[in-house]
Amino acid sequence: MKHTIAQLKRGERGIIEQFSTEDIPVKFQEVGCLPGNEVQLFQFSPFNDLVYLIINDSHFAIRKETAALIEIRRME
Incomplete structure (x- = not known):
């Protein structure tokens, strides 16, 4: 089952797995929103x-619909 940042609850962590670079603004990629982080x-x-x-x-805000495009692996 695929999970996204938008599905995390407050305080939960995950490892970014993939996203379409067309859908994610470059400024988020520049602050480290990259696979493996x-x-x-x-x-x-x-x-x-x-x-x-x-x-x-880095602390920053992202729209929930954009967060739903970034796939993660949840950390237990």
């Missing part, structure tokens, strides 16, 4: 349309 879902925005992530000690 660990991602942690830090929190959701008040209206649940953004997810706040930590990747490579």
Whole structure:
């Protein structure tokens, strides 16, 4: 079963596996949103349309629909 960043719960971590570079903005790739890197879902925005992530000690927000395009392997 494939999982995405959008399916993580607050505090959960995963390893980025793949995504289409056409769908993910370059600025996210530049801060480390790349296959093999660990991602942690830090929190959701008040209206649940953004997810706040930590990747490579960088904190940033990404739209939930974009997060749904980034496949991960959940960490136990």
